[in-house]
Amino acid sequence: MYLYDDIDQRLIDERVAQFRDQTRRYLAGQLTDDEFRPLRLQNGLYIQRHAPMLRVAIPYGLLSSAQLRKLAHIARVYDRGYAHFTTRQDIQFNWPQLERVPDILAELATVQMHAIQTSGNCVRNITTDQFAGVAPDEVVDPRPLAEILRQWSSFHPEFAYLPRKFKIAVNGSLNDRAVIRVHDIGLGFYRDAKGEIALQVWVGGGLGRTPMIGTLIREHLEWRHMLTYCEAILRVYNRYGRRDNAFKARIKILVKALGAEEFARQVEEEWSHLKDGPHTITEEEFQRVSGFFQRTNYATLDDYCPEFEQQLQTNRAFARWVERCVHPHKVPGYRAVTLSLKPTGVAPGDATADQMDSIAFLADRYSFGELRVSHEQNLILADVRVSDLYALWEQAKRIGVATPNIGLLTDIICCPGGDFCSLANAKSIPIARAIQEKFDDLDYLYDIGDLDLNISGCMNSCGHHHVAHIGVLGVDKDGAEWYQITLGGSQGNDAAIGTVIGPAFAAEEVPGVVQKLIETYVAERLEGERFIDTVRRVGIAPFKANVYAKEAAHA
Amino acid sequence: MRNLIRNHAVVADDWTFVPLPPPAEETIRKQAGKVVIFKLTGEPAATPEQIQATEIPSGKVIIPLSVWLARKEELAARVAASEIGVWLETHELVEDLVGSLPDINALPVIAIHFPRFADGRGFSIATLLRTRFGYRNEIRAVGDVLRDQLFYMKRCGFDAFAIREDRSAEEALASLRDFSEPYQGAVDNPLPVWRRYTRYCQHPFAERKYQPVHEDEVD
Ligand code: SF4
Numbered sequence: 001m002y003l004y005d006d007i008d009q010r011l012i013d014e015r016v017a018q019f020r021d022q023t024r025r026y027l028a029g030q031l032t033d034d035e036f037r038p039l040r041l042q043n044g045l046y047i048q049r050h051a052p053m054l055r056v057a058i059p060y061g062l063l064s065s066a067q068l069r070k071l072a073h074i075a076r077v078y079d080r081g082y083a084h085f086t087t088r089q090d091i092q093f094n095w096p097q098l099e100r101v102p103d104i105l106a107e108l109a110t111v112q113m114h115a116i117q118t119s120g121n122c123v124r125n126i127t128t129d130q131f132a133g134v135a136p137d138e139v140v141d142p143r144p145l146a147e148i149l150r151q152w153s154s155f156h157p158e159f160a161y162l163p164r165k166f167k168i169a170v171n172g173s174l175n176d177r178a179v180i181r182v183h184d185i186g187l188g189f190y191r192d193a194k195g196e197i198a199l200q201v202w203v204g205g206g207l208g209r210t211p212m213i214g215t216l217i218r219e220h221l222e223w224r225h226m227l228t229y230c231e232a233i234l235r236v237y238n239r240y241g242r243r244d245n246a247f248k249a250r251i252k253i254l255v256k257a258l259g260a261e262e263f264a265r266q267v268e269e270e271w272s273h274l275k276d277g278p279h280t281i282t283e284e285e286f287q288r289v290s291g292f293f294q295r296t297n298y299a300t301l302d303d304y305c306p307e308f309e310q311q312l313q314t315n316r317a318f319a320r321w322v323e324r325c326v327h328p329h330k331v332p333g334y335r336a337v338t339l340s341l342k343p344t345g346v347a348p349g350d351a352t353a354d355q356m357d358s359i360a361f362l363a364d365r366y367s368f369g370e371l372r373v374s375h376e377q378n379l380i381l382a383d384v385r386v387s388d389l390y391a392l393w394e395q396a397k398r399i400g401v402a403t404p405n406i407g408l409l410t411d412i413i414c415c416p417g418g419d420f421c422s423l424a425n426a427k428s429i430p431i432a433r434a435i436q437e438k439f440d441d442l443d444y445l446y447d448i449g450d451l452d453l454n455i456s457g458c459m460n461s462c463g464h465h466h467v468a469h470i471g472v473l474g475v476d477k478d479g480a481e482w483y484q485i486t487l488g489g490s491q492g493n494d495a496a497i498g499t500v501i502g503p504a505f506a507a508e509e510v511p512g513v514v515q516k517l518i519e520t521y522v523a524e525r526l527e528g529e530r531f532i533d534t535v536r537r538v539g540i541a542p543f544k545a546n547v548y549a550k551e552a553a554h555a
Numbered sequence: 556m557r558n559l560i561r562n563h564a565v566v567a568d569d570w571t572f573v574p575l576p577p578p579a580e581e582t583i584r585k586q587a588g589k590v591v592i593f594k595l596t597g598e599p600a601a602t603p604e605q606i607q608a609t610e611i612p613s614g615k616v617i618i619p620l621s622v623w624l625a626r627k628e629e630l631a632a633r634v635a636a637s638e639i640g641v642w643l644e645t646h647e648l649v650e651d652l653v654g655s656l657p658d659i660n661a662l663p664v665i666a667i668h669f670p671r672f673a674d675g676r677g678f679s680i681a682t683l684l685r686t687r688f689g690y691r692n693e694i695r696a697v698g699d700v701l702r703d704q705l706f707y708m709k710r711c712g713f714d715a716f717a718i719r720e721d722r723s724a725e726e727a728l729a730s731l732r733d734f735s736e737p738y739q740g741a742v743d744n745p746l747p748v749w750r751r752y753t754r755y756c757q758h759p760f761a762e763r764k765y766q767p768v769h770e771d772e773v774d
Contacts (some may be wrong), residue, residue, distance in 0.1 A: 005754055005755070007736055007748055007752065007754065010735060010736060011734060011736065011737070011738065014733060014734050014735065015734075018733050018734075022703060031703075035672070035701060035703070038673050039703055121673070121675075151738040151739070151748070152738060152739045152747065153739075154738055155707075155734065155737055155738065155739075156739055157678060157706070157707035157708075157710035157711050157737075157739075157741050158675075158678040158679055158682050158707075158710075158711055158741065159675070159678075160675065160678075160707055161672075161673050161674065161675025161678065161704075162675055163675075227739075227747075235679055235682075238675055238676060238678070238679050239676055239679050239680075243674060243676075273686075273687060277745075278740050278745050278746050278747060278750055279739070279740060279747055282749065282750070284749075285749040285754075287756075288749070288754055288755065288756045289756070291756030292756055
């Protein structure tokens with residue numbers, strides 16, 4: 001993974017000093033709440049329901065075991081012994097004290113971590129595929145260019161006060177696991193006819209109040225132009241994006257107001273001045289950064305491991321875990337493993353300090369000391385030998401991260417919601433728990449198969465409910481908490497926004513509604529058909545009819 | 556109180572800032588420059604009445620862009636005497652200013668008014684003045700100008716800062732030095748860090764440190 005040199009290190013050290021002074025001035029009354037707000041937000045610090053919330057960046061989701069140990073230490077010393085992994089591949093601490101945040105940032109800086117631009121109206125953490133570098137369907141490793149983007153966008157002087165937050169995602173695989181089409185900028189890396197790395201540029205996707213799939217504004221861009229092209233997009237947005245209404249301030253609204261064609265024309269015109277300028281990425285810089293991500297120490301292994309096959313045959317629980325949590329790897333004899341942070345009864349994405357320490361140990365023991373955070377809020381060990389899978393499984397079970405539910409209904413993506421977040425309309429964690437409890441029969445879960453269920457506590461959509469097969473959104477109706485259900489959303493190459501099925505439900509009704517949706521699927525499905533494919537084939541009508549049947553009878 | 560920072564020092568201000576007179580009772584929401592800007596931001600521009608009612612005192616003055624555009628003929632002699640500067644709101648188009656006179660450098664100062672410190676459009680305006688329109692004289696930040704934005708402003712080409720009246724310009728000076736070696740190029744140094752130094756792919760504890768690149772090696 002990328003390692004800091006003294007230039008990187010000095011920058012984050014100076015950032016800590018800067019924020020320490022800003023916090024001091026705020027506490028001394030020399031900065032008002034309004035003046036301090038963007039400064040703290042650009043260091044990931046929210047003032048939440050109970051206490052401040054600190055969001056720490058995990059650039060493109062890549063983490064070392066030493067960094068994870070530091071996060072565990074922070075959870076223990078400065079917080080209540082746990083932390084929450086987010087859908088933007090970041091990590092959040094829910095209970096730090098404002099006065100101690102500069103100390104936390106100083107601790108993070110010792111392991112090359114920071115909270116820079118994890119919030120605020122600026123370019124946020126760049127996200128990507130959790131299987132970057134190891135996925136068999138990968139065409140271009142997205143991480144070197146993601147790192148180059150990260151550096152360019154960190155402390156960018158012109159784009160620190162954009163109309164609204166700005167999220168960039170990159171993907172280099174055939175299957176888009178980074179959901180690049182629902183980001184402000186989505187970059188799809190591929191190899192062009194000449195075999196060179198090229199980019200597809202998607203703009204104006206996003207979830208939130210007005211969910212939108214992005215528009216492809218450029219089919220082919222040479223990789224060396226990535227920064228200048230992003231600069232052109234950001235400048236057009238910074239100048240002309242709306243600032244009078246926060247709900248209409250995202251770039252997607254500008255793209256829509258101008259029309260995608262006109263927007264693209266303005267970007268191209270702006271870019272014509274920047275093209276081939278100093279931010280044109282050099283071969284040397286690309287090679288330098290790429291060097292950090294090339295793993296040269298894989299062993300030469302046979303992909304067939306007889307003990308492993310034997311274990312699969314004899315141990316059903318292990319076989320299940322392998323089916324759901326073990327993923328293919330481009331190097332023979334290796335696999336990627338997802339450690340599930342979604343056991344029933346725990347807030348999705350939460351991990352305790354002890355678990356983090358143990359996982360750091362597993363990373364050292366089995367996966368070159370590195371791990372990843374997925375936007376589905378799980379942790380991944382990306383380079384595990386097939387022959388180690390059984391031992392890893394046994395240890396993962398012991399610390400509660402071997403729930404074999406990856407990609408299943410109970411692998412719920414869920415935002416912190418009303419329990420923690422001051423913007424929430426409704427709680428989300430208890431809903432996740434109630435659904436997990438209702439569907440605790442593994443055989444039934446396996447029979448249902450691949451299903452994404454996501455929950456957001458409000459329209460800000462941190463839980464990505466729009467792109468879930470079943471989406472749950474907390475809404476406020478006369479001060480009470482209600483839940484709206486959407487159906488048919490999806491992420492990936494065929495990304496789609498779900499459709500609202502009808503009037504909202506009370507909290508206690510939600511698990512039953514999910515149950516009815518599942519029943520409808522089971523009744524309607526063809527042999528081997530996934531939930532989402534059934535929804536696409538038959539439409540939402542039968543689902544709707546079943547869910548609202550009783551009410552209609554009452555009326 | 557002296558609250559102007561220029562070239563990293565607190566100095567006396569020799570320019571008079573000329574605001575627009577307040578609008579008449581009923582604000583007519585006129586289009587600011589191009590239609591698209593108005594449509595997207597809904598922000599008002601000056602009315603013809605306001606423009607005519609603006610009194611331009613003698614001496615060195617910084618006048619509103621709308622007044623400049625409407626009345627520049629009557630100011631020709633004063634422009635020649637280097638007495639006229641222009642300020643613009645963040646939603647106004649810098650292109651309108653640049654297109655309004657043969658040589659933008661005939662203006663000794665251009666000020667950009669920050670209605671709120673979190674309005675980031677001023678950063679792009681200054682950048683464009685420096686990098687695209689070849690403006691070499693003073694670019695001044697006025698309005699809601701606070702120390703925690705100074706470093707970024709400086710990087711975008713501002714070289715004068717009228718710190719908000721209730722804050723100390725002396726204290727604000729420190730923030731101009733918040734960071735020593737930024738990643739990306741900007742107006743103050745167009746080169747990104749990897750064109751400023753030879754950086755190596757290395758473990759940070761290894762011996763080899765980064766080395767400065769000589770100007771003539773930069774491609
Ligand atoms: S979706 Fe709403 S409730 Fe949930 S974390 Fe985001 S802002 Fe908070």
